[in-house]
Amino acid sequence: MKRKKFIKILGSAGIGLSISSLAQSCTPPKVSKIKKGLPNYWIWMRPSSEKSDDDFKSEFADIRSMGIEAVLPQIYASNKALFNIEGYETETPLLERLIPLAHEAGLQIHAWMWTMPCNNPRIISEHPDWYAVNRKNEPAHAHLAYVDYYKFLCPRKTDVREFVQHRVKALANISDLDGIHLDYVRLPDVILAEALQPNYNIVQDQEYPEYDYCYCKTCRDAYKDKSGIDPMEIQDPANDKDWYQFRYDAVVDMVNDYLVPAARNKDKLITAAVFPNWESVRQQWHKFDLDAFLPMLYQGFYNEDIDWIGAETKKAIGRLNNNKPIYSGMFLPHLKTPAELEKAVQSAKDGGAKGFALFSYNDLNEEMKEGVRSVILRQ
Ligand SMILES: [Zn+2]
Structure with missing residues (x-):
């Protein structure tokens, strides 16, 4: 198995610091470069529609300051939509609000939608x-x-x-959206x-x-x-x-x-959150013709240790014949310290991942944010 190299984010330290300090002083953050093509570092989030634009500006600046390159906000969870779509009830068009705010912070934005439920x-x-x-x-x-x-x-x-x-067409018609992310596609x-x-x-x-x-x-x-x-x-x-x-x-x-x-x-990217135990959920995802895969390698649910993340990453790449990128999904409640996060990232990298995806922003405390920031900086 050829080991893939993580791609370093150029200047993420400087970008991060400038965004944080500008956001705190209420000055609009300077547009930092948005990663072209597939991002290496992703984060899922469940945005609350109660929050203001300023709340999201500061959250996105916080996320970008960690070196994360893409946010995956959950905008459809099997009932009402958080975007405008004909034939559906829309709770509020939140996605349309989030897109420019994410871009302004230098983040790609991929719409996380439930598929089958x-x-x-x-x-x-x-x-x-x-x-x-x-x-x-x-x-x-x-x-x-x-x-x-x-x-x-x-x-x-x-x-x-x-x-x-x-639903996918409606999302694809939102011109500035970067991608569509399928969950529960099984x-x-x-x-x-x-x-x-x-x-x-x-x-x-x-x-x-x-x-x-x-x-x-x-x-x-x-x-x-x-x-x-x-x-x-x-x-x-x-x-x-x-x-x-x-x-x-x-x-x-x-x-x-x-x-x-x-x-x-x-011209939208399309990705999915997929299962390591794919047989059990009837999800033969290595046959999906997607741009990339974010396998949910949540070791605690399988009574496994952190090294299992790398082993499963390697297996996933093997099933894909090494022709599609894998961004190893990590479940933050199962990674208690920055040291554990670092071990998980190293394991994924050793397994051949191009990067990682964190579940979720809502589970990060300040100590872990610093851990994410330093682990990305070292890639
Ligand atoms: Zn049937």
Whole structure:
């Protein structure tokens, strides 16, 4: 495996200091250079629409001062949108407000949207047939796996693909937006990450039917046409390679045939937050034709240590045949000190990552911000 080199941000120390001090003195920050192409250092954030432009100016200046190059604000979390989009309820057009503020701070801005879960009451009532169905023949909107927001749509249905594509198109039409970032682009977890199972009082020592999707009529009919077999009749679905692949393909085809073209038509970058245990969430993401991947290498959820981040980064790059960049996703609540963050970044770098993505801005205290700043400076 060829080790990729992190690219140094030129002059990030000077830029950072000048932005912080200017922001504090209420002078508009000078525009620092926005990274061209894919950023190396990303951060997810859940922006509150209650905040003022000045609040965001100071947050973005703070983020840029750490050397971070791109923000990923969550602007669609499966119900109301935080941007204007025809046919949706918009809570407030926050994304449109954030774009110039992020750019002014020298940051790229990529819109973080949930892809498959849909918790909009109108869609649930008008299109209950759009939802994924488990092996007990229970639709996801009515029989919930794990948590009440796990109302996943079926990725095979044309109406669903068009519904999701419409969202990507609407974002792609926002001229100054830098990119679109897909989250939850998958089916529900048939087996949950090990350390999360006790939270739900479950032991998933095998694939249980209530968590196993999708057995909707569309999927069953399509598989019957292809193979002559009704998936409901498969005796050991966990070990049926063809049936597994058929479900991977439903997500892959939706991404590659509907979402990627919608973004590329408007010259937007398109990326996704993806799973290391991709089989368990039916997410064969190394086949997604995206610009880059931000795998969520959150070691604590898998009862692993920090070195696992590098090992998973290396595996991901191998699955992609080393032809797409990986930015290792790091979960800040699992990295308690700047030293742990530094170890995680080194591990990712050793595994071949081009950079990293932090989850999330809302989890950073001052000591960790300083840790991020110094770790980026040393790259
Ligand atoms: Zn289905």
